[in-house]
Amino acid sequence: MNIHRRISRFLFAVLMLPAFSSAQEANLGQYVKPLIGTAKMGHTFPGATVPFGAVQLSPDTDTIPYSVDGKYTGDVYRYCAGYQYDDPTIVGFSHTHFSGTGHSDLGDILVMPSQGKVLLNPGTADRPQDGYRSPYSHDNEVAETNYYKVRLDKHNILAELTTSTRVGMHRYTFPSNKQSHLVLDLTSGIYNYDGKNVWTVVRVLNDSTITGFRQTNGWARTRTVYFAIKTSKAFKNYGAKYFDSNVQYKGFWRKFNQQDNFPDLAAHNIKMHLDFDTEAGEQIMMKVALSPVSMKNALTNMELETPNWNFDQVVTKGKQAWEAELGKFKVDMLNKEDLINFYTSVYHANLMPTVYMDSNGEYKGLDQEIHKAEGFVNYTSFSLWDTFRAFHPWLNLVDPKRNADIVSSMMAHYDQSVLKMLPIWSHYANDNWCMSGYHSVSVIVDAIMKGVYQGDAEAALAACVQTAKARRYEGIGEYMDLGYVPDDVNGTSVSNTLEYAYDDWCIAQLAKKLGKADIEAEFSKRAENWKNLYDKRIGFMRPKDSKGNFREKFDVLETHGQGFIEGNTWNYSLYVPHQPKEMMEVMGGQKRFETYLDSLFTMHLPDKYFEHTEDITREGIIGNYVHGNEPSHHVAYLYNITKSPWKTQERVRQIIRNQYHNGAAGLGGNDDCGQMSAWYLFTSLGFYPVSPGSTAYWIGSPLVKSAEVKLSDGKVLKVLAKNQSEKNVYVQKVLWNGTEIKDFLINHEDIIKGGELSFLMGSKPKK
Amino acid sequence: MNIHRRISRFLFAVLMLPAFSSAQEANLGQYVKPLIGTAKMGHTFPGATVPFGAVQLSPDTDTIPYSVDGKYTGDVYRYCAGYQYDDPTIVGFSHTHFSGTGHSDLGDILVMPSQGKVLLNPGTADRPQDGYRSPYSHDNEVAETNYYKVRLDKHNILAELTTSTRVGMHRYTFPSNKQSHLVLDLTSGIYNYDGKNVWTVVRVLNDSTITGFRQTNGWARTRTVYFAIKTSKAFKNYGAKYFDSNVQYKGFWRKFNQQDNFPDLAAHNIKMHLDFDTEAGEQIMMKVALSPVSMKNALTNMELETPNWNFDQVVTKGKQAWEAELGKFKVDMLNKEDLINFYTSVYHANLMPTVYMDSNGEYKGLDQEIHKAEGFVNYTSFSLWDTFRAFHPWLNLVDPKRNADIVSSMMAHYDQSVLKMLPIWSHYANDNWCMSGYHSVSVIVDAIMKGVYQGDAEAALAACVQTAKARRYEGIGEYMDLGYVPDDVNGTSVSNTLEYAYDDWCIAQLAKKLGKADIEAEFSKRAENWKNLYDKRIGFMRPKDSKGNFREKFDVLETHGQGFIEGNTWNYSLYVPHQPKEMMEVMGGQKRFETYLDSLFTMHLPDKYFEHTEDITREGIIGNYVHGNEPSHHVAYLYNITKSPWKTQERVRQIIRNQYHNGAAGLGGNDDCGQMSAWYLFTSLGFYPVSPGSTAYWIGSPLVKSAEVKLSDGKVLKVLAKNQSEKNVYVQKVLWNGTEIKDFLINHEDIIKGGELSFLMGSKPKK
Incomplete structure (x- = not known):
């Protein structure tokens, strides 16, 4: 046996x-291996x-x-x-x-x-x-x-x-x-x-x-x-x-x-x-x-x-x-390696951002003046292009007070900004302007939509809107005028356009919640801007110049110089997390979309396309799917809107097995301030926030056999994966507090009340 | 007529x-010409x-x-x-x-x-x-x-x-x-x-x-x-x-x-x-x-x-x-040029040091930390080698509250100093270490001896003592060990020794006042150190090496490279302001001393000795007496201890007429943060603080015809020069509140009670 x-x-x-x-262990720290990820x-x-x-x-x-x-x-x-x-x-x-x-x-x-x-x-x-x-x-x-x-x-x-x-x-x-x-x-x-x-x-x-x-x-x-x-x-x-x-x-x-x-x-x-x-x-x-x-x-x-x-x-x-942080999680897993991966992920998701104030609350602000954090802990080092995806949603679930303070820190940054912009990639009283999008918006909206941030929501909305109208930053002016960032203005025009459109959708959600119909309308329109760069002729997102012409010379496999940041169009064309079904329609409907996803995960990517890729190892790639960089972190979950959610289940388990190991070289790409780890943690529990700003989580395939997660107010989320095994990666049935979930969605509002998310696992897809 | x-x-x-x-003028500012001193x-x-x-x-x-x-x-x-x-x-x-x-x-x-x-x-x-x-x-x-x-x-x-x-x-x-x-x-x-x-x-x-x-x-x-x-x-x-x-x-x-x-x-x-x-x-x-x-x-x-x-x-x-500052002085003078010189000197003696704190009292300290000045105005830019001589004593007389705050600022500097030193030449949260001596000591002691500084005198004494024992600074260690700064250790060994000895005497005075007999004894002994560098053989102060040998090659007229700073030994040999009579004895007694002074003021200084002299113009020199630099500012008053005080009277008037003019080139040397102007102001009123730290002023020859000076507590000092004229520079008689002064000394304690200092002037020396 x-x-x-x-x-x-x-x-x-x-x-x-x-x-x-880990359930009965006093010392969960034994499963934390800080050396994981220190090679490569x-x-x-x-x-x-x-x-x-x-x-x-x-x-x-x-x-x-x-x-x-x-x-x-x-x-x-x-x-x-x-x-x-x-x-x-x-x-x-x-x-x-x-x-x-x-x-x-x-x-x-x-x-x-x-x-x-x-x-x-x-x-x-x-x-x-x-x-x-x-x-x-x-x-x-x-x-x-x-x-x-x-x-x-x-x-x-x-x-x-x-x-x-x-x-x-x-x-x-x-x-x-x-x-x-x-x-x-x-x-x-x-x-x-x-x-x-x-x-x-x-x-x-x-x-x-x-x-x-x-x-x-x-x-x-x-x-x-x-x-x-x-x-x-x-x-x-x-x-x-x-x-x-x-x-x-x-x-x-x-x-x-x-x-x-x-x-x-x-x-x-x-x-x-x-x-x-x-x-x-x-x-x-x-x-x-x-x-x-x-x-x-x-x-x-x-x-x-x-x-x-x-x-x-x-x-x-x-x-x-x-x-205390590790103890929020009691998990039962298939083997010790998984326990180590799980708790080391918890560890890596508890490092950044970092406390940025003295014991008396003083810190140096973006304006290079000394401020005092009143009523919150001030944090710095926000790698937002990475962390808005799963890390901040993860905090909203398991450490909401901390994420609320993070939003307060962002708002303080905004108040101190002479450019009137929320942080892009900020550290130590500065913005370093690395990467793209204005994803503070996503973090703030998600925290408000989930009831985590209790501060002035109208001020937060105003900061989001102001940031989204920072015309001088990375083609935003042209984006506002033309509905897309033109290729001749900006080197990462397509990824910028896609990311802005998603962030704009977040703003629309918050505006709607606050009853600001004009803002909602304005940003709902902007949220559709991703459509402006989809080239139906080739079936991919593609750079377009100011005059409305798609770029002639275009390599759909190449990451560099094609209008994208840390991703090629094969991956980035799927970056419409807020309107996935519309995206699927635009891309040719369910069947063609499923084929597209299948191809992504299975195609052969010639080495030449990998040579200059940043931040990931060769092993970090599955087909042409790149887990070591962030733009595709939601992609494996997209099968849920096709007729084959079982492929999501298969792929997320594959990614976990492929990308997360115990050794020093155990991470297939930069952990990116906890984003890679947060992806692992959500996925291990069986769900993922495909579109932060929405309160919906998308169901995948759990890795844990069982888990108890401490939420706020003494509430507990239990996850149970019956028949869990290395081979039984396919979800036969999933229930929330005994009621079957048929749409592979579960809501944050439900989860935080506490309860049991119970999976029945099997070795065959349930088609 | x-x-x-x-x-x-x-x-x-x-x-x-x-x-x-000026007495009846509403607008004394009309006599202030900020352009004086802006040429050359x-x-x-x-x-x-x-x-x-x-x-x-x-x-x-x-x-x-x-x-x-x-x-x-x-x-x-x-x-x-x-x-x-x-x-x-x-x-x-x-x-x-x-x-x-x-x-x-x-x-x-x-x-x-x-x-x-x-x-x-x-x-x-x-x-x-x-x-x-x-x-x-x-x-x-x-x-x-x-x-x-x-x-x-x-x-x-x-x-x-x-x-x-x-x-x-x-x-x-x-x-x-x-x-x-x-x-x-x-x-x-x-x-x-x-x-x-x-x-x-x-x-x-x-x-x-x-x-x-x-x-x-x-x-x-x-x-x-x-x-x-x-x-x-x-x-x-x-x-x-x-x-x-x-x-x-x-x-x-x-x-x-x-x-x-x-x-x-x-x-x-x-x-x-x-x-x-x-x-x-x-x-x-x-x-x-x-x-x-x-x-x-x-x-x-x-x-x-x-x-x-x-x-x-x-x-x-x-x-x-x-x-308000100019109005402290009502003066009647021989001509408008003198009025302009007088009030412009008041102006120049009201520029530095400067306020160095915000309206809320905050300032950056020497330790680069933010401090708050509690109970005093914090000042910076202390050119102490210049200003200890007459400028700070001038404030002690006419603006004592300001000088008390200056002493408080120095004490704050000391408290913030990791070197445990009072300021040497400090500005903007720094010491720039320019020039020599530790003349904060003189300023502090003078302010305490004259009752101006009401702060913690024992702490002030401790700061003075600590500064005077800063062994690593400019040969102080060797000075403490050998009784002089050796020529082989320091390039300005003689002037340093002389200035340290004077400052040490100041410390002894304060120690005596506070009943610290051991400190008094220690520093009284150090105050005599000037004797260690007097070379009887040549009749001048002279550099001596660590082994006790005077330097062989030595030019008594040269300023550079001879062991002095901004002065030659002809001038510097007279720098014993605290023990002038002992100095006179060492230099051969009254008669030889008077001859020495006569020679200083009348000798021919070949041009080559002037070529590289800093901070002064050729016109700033009378014989070999250099008024444009500070070390000799007390020298003209030294005739008072010979049998010919009339020569002091003659020389001070000569210096005023020679060195202070109305034009843009009106100053014969750097005004040095008010020191040159303070010399003028004291001298114009007929007395001068030869040795700050002592409360005695030495009587010279007034330039004013009359003056009323507002002191503290509504007290007024009146100066009256009967028969004052361009030619009548010789004091025939001088009275304080009607009582004749025979020793050409008047005390600060007496002056600040208010009263009349009355001179009878004449065209012939009173021998």
Whole structure:
């Protein structure tokens, strides 16, 4: 009797099996493997953090040499999270990391322990002896919730990391040496290039306290990270070096020797070393608190969050915070690998956006002024083009208070915006304008439609409308005039048009809810704009110029230079999530549409179309379906409107099996700030928000055998998949609280009241 | 009957003569000529400001091309105040200026009106047509208290300037043109060099409001000026250009056309233009408010200080503030030129330091944190090496509340200093470490000894002691160990030693007053350190190395490279203001000392010793006595301790007649933030604070015929010089409230009770 047969036979009994069930486990953190996604294109980081913490203290194995004119001199995408699992050396431990992005900016305040001669350059992976970096082995590496440990082989130093929301705590165990150091590289960032460091200030307040700030011009144009540092042992000496060539005016500061034990430092680029005597096995701890506002606030954050030197206590407190998030889910799955994928997805969907305010509520706004968040937690780092799809809807379901605060943060951003625009891709008091659409609109509307955001809905609508009329941004002006973004005006004219049309539909929904008939009419019309770029002749969305002519030379398989962003027209032609049935009609009706989907998932995509594709691995592609990028995340669910919903069930299980693994290379593409994980989580539970802004979820095929999800107000969503197995991916019947669902739709309003979504699974499609 | 005879005959009657007396004048501002000192080395600025105002809105006729490695590519000293009277063009009007310094940093937010094609570069003086600068004529220029007017000939635009404490107000009268502009050069500073502009942010809030900040790395290492700008007329268009070569990371901001009407700008170097249609004679006004803290605070400053567009009202209010300062003095003088010199000196002694806090009391501290001044007005720009001598003592006499606030500002600076040092030469949340000594000590001790500073005297003493023990600064460590600064350690070892010894004596005085016998003893001993560098063999102060050997090769006339700063040993050997009689003994007794002084004032100084002298004109020298630099400011008074006090009387009148004139070139050297003017004012009244920290004033020879000076608490100091005339410079008798003064000393304690200091003047020395 193999294990699968046992499972199907003793469905309830197996809930007790430790390897397969989390229900009775006190320690759900054991299923979280932060190393998942750290190889290849996952771009996750393995280090320590608490849920949505402002500090992500994590090892960097390299940083990206990057040219200011936009020419990359290295593999620019490789180091977005600072860490690549296959790298042989660790450069140091820095305090800020995005999770799963395809671009970076962070890696602030890099710390590295060393011994012997002070080396202030990182060295290279093939010659670590030339710099402060060290070889390491995964055998000596532990990555857990809020805890990371690694042995640095060069000097046999054990490094341990943990965090509170705004403080990174380091514990280094040194061998005996009269020349032990902590190198503080304040020039280092995950993207390094001349001129990135605009200004840096360091003040050594006493023999164990340092404050300062680091101001950069990068993906965020004007970004300042204030910090406060304390060491558990007084440093006996310290030194600093400016790396400013001749750009810095020195003035009468040249009166001082600023290199040795000089406490008042300021330059574009500063590196420091703190020197200690250490006995064998001596532990030196370091706390690094961050603030978006001031050094003073950073010190206060440290005092409030980590008042003492109890490293283990900080680990435990953070682990408890993780258990609280993980504990919202009791799942029973087919195997331990799935449990790990599930809880690691929960983990990855609890990293970003990050808290962006001090313990006193102060933060630096988009207007570069200091604000105080009144009545909400202010968040930053909104990768909205990714996260509007499933991540924010996921929060609306399982963590609505947090998403409400996120919407409040977006509204604050809007209020501070001189462009009068909601965030596009915002981080650290800036918009970096990456990717496309104005998908804050989707997030806000979804949160209001689902009753999650209780703030001023009319103000929110006004902000959405204003953003949707930002004529100067990415062809919006022409879009408003012509009904589409013209190819001659904008390089991603088709994807922009499609995404705007979806966002416009969201606005219409909110306007309708608020009784604003004129706005509803205006944006309902705009929501149809996707039709303007559908070329019936070829059966695909296609770029059109200002004069109304479709582009002649057009490659339906190519992603680059065809009018789309991170997707070809084969995928993007399906991007009408708000009007899927109309789309199906336009595309030739149910049958032809089903064939189109079949082709997408099965066709052969020649390698040449993959060569320059960003953010995904070759394995991230099923036929021509690209799961590693986001535009098709809803696509597998579209079979539900054909006569073959069983193909949705088949495909979503296929995608899960194909795209989500336990290894370091377990993610087929960038996790994209939790979007990939949120897709997994929804899909595992058996439903998905195809069109946020609508309260409908589309039924797929659950992966769990059973699940209990804590909702608000003590309500619980139970999911039960009878006869669940590796082969039984086909839904024979689905019931909500005992009533059969025939249209493969279930509503948010129903789910949040609590109840049981029960599937009967089978090995054959139910046609 | 010539006028002089009339005066001596009808002493009281002449008080009514308008040309010679201020007593009955409502408008004392008529005697203030801001253009005095704007030619050659005075380094004053002619523009508009209110007393100690944070904004000095003044024309710049050129800025200094300056190399970051310290090599000057132009005449670096020429443009410290931005304006040189002999220049043929005006570059623009900027908002911050030092008065009378020998170095600069300011010139923030340069505004220039223009018409026609937009030119964003300044052009050159010989080809103004290539840039935005304009020729002008002094015939069309008016400079008054808080009002400056000039016609800009290039486009026939009339420019008028006025200010409140934190706001500069411009009024431009344009000819008719569809292309009238206000150019906003945010890259310009009085010292310009690559890399000076660290970061600039601009936000165009609406068609008539702009906010932003400008962060520079210059004489002040980390300086940020926040601003808010409003125009009286909406601009129809605006544009901006970044001048960052390839240093700025552009990121996805390249999606925007940031040049035309784009409201969200940030770069290292930004220039803007605001465009208007103007009718003939149309006036466009502009308000520019500054803040050391935030754009928000700048806006608030504007709203509170200049809520409307009544330019004339702002002029009047500022003029009234000036009348209040000038009106503290009712003087009767020998001629109108003297009245102008007197009131212009009062004016120049009311410019710096400047208010450095917002209307809500907030300011950025030395620690780069935001602080709130509680119970005092926070000031910045302390040129202490200059101003400790007479300027601060002058405030202690005529404006004690202000000097108390200045001491409070110094103490706040100390509290914020990670080096634990009082200011040396501080401006805008920085110390620039220019010049020598730790003369905050002198200012603080003088203010406490004279009962002016009512704050915590023990804390003040502790700050003084700590500063005097800053071993790493300018040879203080060696000075403490050896009793002098060694020549091999420091390039200005002798002047440092002499100045430290004087400051140490100040500390001893305060310690004595507070009953701190150990500190008194320690610093009384240090106060004698001047003796360690007196070389009896040659009769001068002389550099000595660490081993105790005097330097072999030594030029007693040379200023440079001899161990002194801005003075040769002939002058500096007299720098023992606190122990003049001991100095006299060491130098060979009364007779030899008198001969030394006689020689100083009469000897021939070969031209070669003048060639490289800073900050003074050739005319600023009397023999080898240099009045244009400060170290000898007390010297003329030293005859009082010889048997020939009449030589003091002769020399001080000679210096006044030689050094202070009405013309643009009227000052023989840098006014040095009011020090030269304060010397004039004290000396005009007939006494001088030879050794601040002591409450004694040394009697000289008054220039006034009579004066009434308002002191605190309604007290009045009257000075009466009977038989005053151009020739009658010799004091025959001097009485305080009727009692004869025989030792040529008068005490501060006595003066502030009010009374009459009455001189009987004569044409012959009273020997």
